[in-house]
Amino acid sequence: MTVEKIEQVLKHGKGFIGFIVAGDPDFEKSVDYVVALAKSGADVVEIGIAFSDPSADGETIMKADLRATKAGSTTKKVFEFVANIRKRTQVPLVFLTYTNPVFKYGYDPFLAKMKQLDVQGIIMPDMPLEEQDEFVTLAEKYDRSFIQLVTLKSGERIPNIIKRASGFVYVVSSLGITGMRQKLSTDSHDLITQIKQITNVPVAIGFGISQPEQMAQFKNADAVIVGSAIVNIIEAHSYDAEEKLQNFVKSMKLAW
Amino acid sequence: MNNKMTTSKKGYYGEYGGQFIPELLMPAVNAVAEAFNHYKEDPIFKAELKNLFDNYANRPSLLYHAKNMSKDLGGAQIYFKREDLNHTGAHKINNVLGQALIAKKMGKTRLIAETGAGQHGVATATVAALFGMEAEIFMGKEDTDRQALNVYRMKLLGAKVNIVETGTQVLKDAVNATFQDWTKRIDDTFYVLGSAVGPYPFPEMVKYFQSIISEEARQQFLEQTGQLPDAVIAAVGGGSNAIGAFSKFVDDNQVKLIGVEAAGKGIHTSQTAATIANGSDGIFHSMKSKFLQSSDGQIDPVYSISAGLDYPGIGPEHAYLADIDRAQYVPITDDEAVSAFEYIARTEGIIAAIESSHAVAYAMKLAPTMQSNQQIMVNLSGRGDKDVAAIARYKGVDIHE
Ligand SMILES: Cc1ncc(COP(=O)(O)O)c(C=O)c1O
Numbered sequence: 001m002t003v004e005k006i007e008q009v010l011k012h013g014k015g016f017i018g019f020i021v022a023g024d025p026d027f028e029k030s031v032d033y034v035v036a037l038a039k040s041g042a043d044v045v046e047i048g049i050a051f052s053d054p055s056a057d058g059e060t061i062m063k064a065d066l067r068a069t070k071a072g073s074t075t076k077k078v079f080e081f082v083a084n085i086r087k088r089t090q091v092p093l094v095f096l097t098y099t100n101p102v103f104k105y106g107y108d109p110f111l112a113k114m115k116q117l118d119v120q121g122i123i124m125p126d127m128p129l130e131e132q133d134e135f136v137t138l139a140e141k142y143d144r145s146f147i148q149l150v151t152l153k154s155g156e157r158i159p160n161i162i163k164r165a166s167g168f169v170y171v172v173s174s175l176g177i178t179g180m181r182q183k184l185s186t187d188s189h190d191l192i193t194q195i196k197q198i199t200n201v202p203v204a205i206g207f208g209i210s211q212p213e214q215m216a217q218f219k220n221a222d223a224v225i226v227g228s229a230i231v232n233i234i235e236a237h238s239y240d241a242e243e244k245l246q247n248f249v250k251s252m253k254l255a256w
Numbered sequence: 257m258n259n260k261m262t263t264s265k266k267g268y269y270g271e272y273g274g275q276f277i278p279e280l281l282m283p284a285v286n287a288v289a290e291a292f293n294h295y296k297e298d299p300i301f302k303a304e305l306k307n308l309f310d311n312y313a314n315r316p317s318l319l320y321h322a323k324n325m326s327k328d329l330g331g332a333q334i335y336f337k338r339e340d341l342n343h344t345g346a347h348k349i350n351n352v353l354g355q356a357l358i359a360k361k362m363g364k365t366r367l368i369a370e371t372g373a374g375q376h377g378v379a380t381a382t383v384a385a386l387f388g389m390e391a392e393i394f395m396g397k398e399d400t401d402r403q404a405l406n407v408y409r410m411k412l413l414g415a416k417v418n419i420v421e422t423g424t425q426v427l428k429d430a431v432n433a434t435f436q437d438w439t440k441r442i443d444d445t446f447y448v449l450g451s452a453v454g455p456y457p458f459p460e461m462v463k464y465f466q467s468i469i470s471e472e473a474r475q476q477f478l479e480q481t482g483q484l485p486d487a488v489i490a491a492v493g494g495g496s497n498a499i500g501a502f503s504k505f506v507d508d509n510q511v512k513l514i515g516v517e518a519a520g521k522g523i524h525t526s527q528t529a530a531t532i533a534n535g536s537d538g539i540f541h542s543m544k545s546k547f548l549q550s551s552d553g554q555i556d557p558v559y560s561i562s563a564g565l566d567y568p569g570i571g572p573e574h575a576y577l578a579d580i581d582r583a584q585y586v587p588i589t590d591d592e593a594v595s596a597f598e599y600i601a602r603t604e605g606i607i608a609a610i611e612s613s614h615a616v617a618y619a620m621k622l623a624p625t626m627q628s629n630q631q632i633m634v635n636l637s638g639r640g641d642k643d644v645a646a647i648a649r650y651k652g653v654d655i656h657e
Contacts, residue, residue: 052554053423053540055432056278056439062422074552099276099539104553126276126542130266151280153442161279172280176440 003090003118006145006167009043010202014256015223016041016249017168017204018230019096021048021061022078023068025238030068031084033234033245038091040246041253043223044168046123049078049097056098056125058179060228063235075105082117094121094147094167107135111142121145121167129161136164150195151175152187158195165201168223173207180228181208184217192220212255226252267456270579272572275455277542281435284442289457291362296464301357308353309468312386313343315350317469319476319633324603325623332486332626334619336636337473339497340608344382346375346638347466347497352448354465356383359446366390366445370434372399372427372493373564373611374406375638376450381415391415394433397425399563402646424557427493427567431541451494452571455542459499459571466500473633474504481631487512487622490635491614492585493564495571497637502583512584514622515574516614518560519587527559531570532578532585538569545572561590561650564611564638590650592617597640597647609638610647 009015018037024030034045050068054061082093095114102110102124114122121144127135132146139146145167150158152175162169173188174181188205195203205218206225210232218224233248234241267273277285295301309315318338326334339347356367367384369391371377377393384391393415400407400419410417418437423429431454438447452462470488477484488505490498492515505511521527523534528548535546540555548556548568560566570585577583588596593610596617601607608616612635619634626632640647648655 053428053432055435059422069554100547100549100555101553103537103539104549104551125278126539128275128277128279128282130275130282149279153280153283155283157279157283175280175442177436 003092003120006044006092006120007202009092010168010204010222013222015043015202015204016253017044017046017206017223017225018042018249019046019048019225019227020230021050021064021068022081023050023071023073024064024231024234025067026071027077027081029239031081031088032242034085034091035088036242036245037249038089040249042091042249044092044094046094046096046225046227047078047082049075049095049101051098051101054098056177058177058228060180060231060235061178064231075101079113079117082119086118093119094123095119096123099124099126107138111138111144114144115142121147123147123149123170125149129157132164150191152185152191159198162195162199165199168202168204169195169199170225171195171203171205171221173205173209178207178228180210180232184208184214186217189217189220192218196220212251215252215255267460269573269576272543272545272575273456273459274544275542276539276544277455278439280439281442284438285455287362291358292457292461295358295361301361305354305357308357309350313349313353314341315468316472317341319473319480322604325600328603329620329623331624331628332622332630332632333628334623335485335631335633337469337501337633338636339469340612340636340639344375344379345641346379346609347469347500348376348379348450349382350468350500351450351462351465351496352376352379352383355446355448355461356387356389359448360387360389362446364444364446366392366441367448368392368394368434368437368445369448369450370427370430371395371450372430372567373562373609374399374403374410374642375564377415377417378406378409378413380448381410381413384415385413392418392437394418394420394430394437396420396427396430399426403563403642405642405645427563428541428555451496452499452573453494453541453543453569459543459573462496463499463503463573466496467503469497469500469635470502470504473501477633483631484508484511485633486510486626486630487514488633488635489514489516489615489619489622491516491565491611491637492570492574493567493611494569495574497635499571499573501635506582513577513582514618515583515585516618517585517587518562518565518614519589520559520561520566522589523587529558529560529566529568530587531568533587541569543572545569545575561593562610562614564609565614586618588614588617594647594650596620597643606636607640607644608636609640610643612637613640
């Protein structure tokens with residue numbers, strides 16, 4: 001079995017991208033949880049690498065990072081974790097990490113490792129357009145996708161960001177940091193339309209999405225990204241979250 | 257040696273600096289850069305700022321010859337650049353007046369800031385009151401405990417103080433929290449960053465406003481003594497008072513530039529904040545610089561008795577000045593700083609901030625190794641009223657604030 005390309009998987013629309021912090025609640029259990037997400041219909045899984053200072057994240061993911069850190073998270077351990085996932089599922093994977101752990105490991109060796117483990121893409125929220133040249137060039141060399149983020153504030157920057165889009169475009173639905181939100185702004189609907197006019201790369205929307213009822217307003221996106229809601233289930237049910245995770249993903253997929 | 261502070265790529269000093277900030281804030285940061293580059297060339301802005309410096313902040317600050325200390329130590333003549341005499345009691349006001357004036361010109365109505373020792377928070381609260389702006393300050397829980405007096409000062413000035421209980425609950429966590437707040441409310445809000453750190457333009461802008469320290473000092477030395485100092489010593493947290501004290505001397509190669517880092521319990525312990533001594537290259541707080549971190553790139557918890565110096569990084573220009581050997585960075589422990597705090601009080605009748613006392617402590621080591629016709633400038637970045645209760649506790653004296 002081989003891993004299908006993200007662009008291919010998300011091309012059909014109604015995609016679901018789930019997020020899990022590697023090592024939450026521990027490194028064995030979170031393999032099971034990635035497998036559970038994949039089984040219940042997640043099209044892509046984002047693997048978060050715990051960081052000491054997750055400054056773009058809200059309380060939910062901060063706490064997950066702490067749990068993973070307690071479970072002994074290191075960059076090496078995360079790579080072993082991915083290798084273990086690969087023994088059980090061929091779901092496309094992307095990393096979500098702050099820049100420093102990647103910088104410390106070395107951009108080139110990190111991307112080489114991603115290729116070896118068949119992790120197709122990487123999201124680094126603190127590496128904007130202005131600072132990407134070196135990394136994006138290397139990512140191309142290893143045929144890995146550097147996932148571009150677009151926000152409600154990106155405005156005239158959008159064409160330049162989209163020029164570099166690969167894998168999928170991550171549309172950040174709201175201001176602020178990660179975390180579940182009751183109400184989501186409808187402005188991102190227009191933003192998605194605007195982006196889809198200038199690229200064929202799939203467009204995924206995330207940040208704050210947590211309920212099936214919220215899916216309807218993003219019908220024009222190719223996929224939704226759900227993080228904090230999944231992490232909350234793991235926080236609440238710890239070692240016993242598998243079934244809850246599967247039910248959640250199924251309910252979200254159904255609501256599309 | 258090439259001392260030119262020119263930057264090859266925008267916002268870089270050698271290989272350090274940059275703008276590693278989330279896309280969400282990038283337009284806001286670029287707008288600040290544009291405004292800064294515009295107003296720093298604007299004669300009206302410059303005149304307004306000078307007026308605030310001279311008539312509100314009490315500039316120029318004195319260059320004071322510490323004769324008792326010079327005589328007692330035997331060796332170089334010691335001069336204090338008295339930033340402690342500024343309104344609000346530290347160099348922080350220089351930067352806040354500059355940034356807040358830019359914020360006002362940009363039409364912003366709300367200032368947010370991180371603070372460690374509380375001096376930057378107090379300065380921001382003060383200027384917000386003066387300009388009729390809203391102020392919200394973020395401060396680590398541990399710092400609100402050890403700098404309780406400054407917390408009350410900020411509230412008195414009308415600012416809202418948010419206690420940061422995430423992470424290690426000190427300065428770096430306050431910076432994280434302030435950036436987070438900015439992402440939630442961008443349109444009317446300006447982040448007044450308190451040190452020479454963060455994404456471009458902040459390190460450059462903070463240097464620009466703090467350079468008044470060395471601009472005045474250079475002239476004062478020439479007027480008072482007919483010569484430049486042989487060494488300039490300043491404490492380094494993120495590096496704003498130090499870069500301000502260094503910048504106009506950088507091209508004078510004969511002037512030694514010495515940054516003093518907080519060694520805490522010692523650089524061979526884990527309870528330290530000496531970044532140049534123990535750190536390595538990394539990307540954090542929106543900049544490429546040197547950081548105290550694990551081999552995996554996780555940021556280390558840091559420690560110093562000084563709430564203004566226990567920062568796991570250093571401004572990118574300092575990393576560069578260290579790299580090219582133009583400046584030297586030395587560690588001073590808690591014990592050495594506390595001794596200096598007491599020494600300067602007794603010999604010169606000056607209660608200096610515990611941050612500044614780190615610089616004084618190094619001057620106490622350096623002066624005796626120099627000649628009596630040589631001179632040292634110590635940047636007294638702030639006054640120590642805020643520290644008296646904590647130092648008393650450190651010495652085992654229980655006083656109620
Ligand atoms: C009096 C004083 N000196 C020095 C510092 C350290 O900051 P910086 O390195 O930016 O000058 C502080 C910070 O709070 C301070 O209050």
